[in-house]
Amino acid sequence: GAYGAFCRFSKQSGVWTYLSYRDPNVLATLDVYDGTAEFLRKLALSDDELTKSIIGAIGVLDAYELPDAKGYTSLVRHLLGESDESRQQTRDEVLGTTAADFRAFADVLDAVAAQGRVVVLGAHEALAQANEARGDFLTLQRVL
Known part of the structure; x- marks a missing residue:
């Protein structure tokens, strides 16, 4: 399988991302x-x-950072206008999460699936085979 996979939401861009890498x-x-x-x-x-x-x-929210990373994180938060209050609100929401919240999040993911885009970076031959198997759902484009 893939070497790794994850998902994340960017509050700054509003983009939900699924990602896998080195995925055969x-x-x-x-x-x-x-x-x-x-x-x-x-x-x-x-x-x-x-x-x-x-x-x-x-x-993840409160992970230890070395001084250089802590400085970079502080800079990014400042540039984005992310306040300590908004970070605390996020913590409070995480701490208050229920099992029902996980189920309710399914509706959000349905909207992502309905409106989202699929982008795959990989070997052209492998993607061409995948595309053929799935009915040409990807537009193949060489980027390098």
Whole structure:
């Protein structure tokens, strides 16, 4: 499978991104991404799983940074006008997350799927094969 995959939301751009890298199964990965909303609707999170998810999210928000990274992060926050109050609001929302919030997020992901764009960077031959298998849903373009 892929070496890694993740998803993220940028508050600054409003863009939701799914990403995998070094992925030999592009079509299968896209199918998984497309199935995320349905997965969340059926998700039965235990209290322990929810707590671990919240702790993980807070750990990302408040991760330790070396001085150079901390300076860069402060610069970016200043340039974007991100206040301590807005960061605290985000923390409070994460800490208040419920299992129902995960299920409700499925509607957001449905909107992403309906309006989103698919961009795949990879070997031309592999993408041509994937495109042929999926009915030419991609417009192939060489960028390098």
